[in-house]
Amino acid sequence: MTYDPDNIFAKILRDDIPSNRVYEDDDTVAFMDIMPRADGHLLVIPKTPCRNVLDATPEQLAAVIMTVQKLSQAVKTAFDADGVTIQQFNEAAGGQEVFHLHFHVLPRHQGVPVRAPGTMGDFDEIAQHADKIRSALA
Numbered sequence: 001m002t003y004d005p006d007n008i009f010a011k012i013l014r015d016d017i018p019s020n021r022v023y024e025d026d027d028t029v030a031f032m033d034i035m036p037r038a039d040g041h042l043l044v045i046p047k048t049p050c051r052n053v054l055d056a057t058p059e060q061l062a063a064v065i066m067t068v069q070k071l072s073q074a075v076k077t078a079f080d081a082d083g084v085t086i087q088q089f090n091e092a093a094g095g096q097e098v099f100h101l102h103f104h105v106l107p108r109h110q111g112v113p114v115r116a117p118g119t120m121g122d123f124d125e126i127a128q129h130a131d132k133i134r135s136a137l138a
């Protein structure tokens with residue numbers, strides 16, 4: 001399996017298509033999922049190409065998981081969450097739809113199920129949630 005440089009997240013990294021970024025460092029970017037399954041659902045990706053955990057380098061994995069932890073703490077604070085769900089899928093058979101390594105980070109509240117997949121979020125609402133996360137990171 002080879003990396004497709006025209007996958008959606010590669011285009012987001014190049015700013016060929018817009019995204020709502022909440023965090024960025026030398027190696028990683030975090031941005032809001034456009035089909036959020038919970039308020040504050042975001043994605044963390046490496047800046048360099050790899051499809052998923054199966055072909056990522058130790059350096060890519062280390063950088064991404066450190067950002068996942070930072071953003072997990074931020075969403076827990078921002079949404080006064082009881083917990084955080086982290087999801088990650090590998091290849092189509094593993095549930096992956098976009099083939100650039102990414103981790104989902106979802107703040108969770110006790111007894112509240114995640115929403116069904118595939119429904120586009122409200123852009124204004126997602127922008128408000130992104131602001132809350134940026135404030136928690138500040």
Ligand code: 5GP
Nearest residue numbers: 008019031032033034035089095096097098
């Ligand atoms: P997965 O590959 O882990 O199954 O899911 C890909 C995720 O990317 C989905 O949660 C989907 O909502 C999200 N997604 C797909 N296209 C876009 C996009 O253009 N922008 C953003 N921000 N998220 C996207």
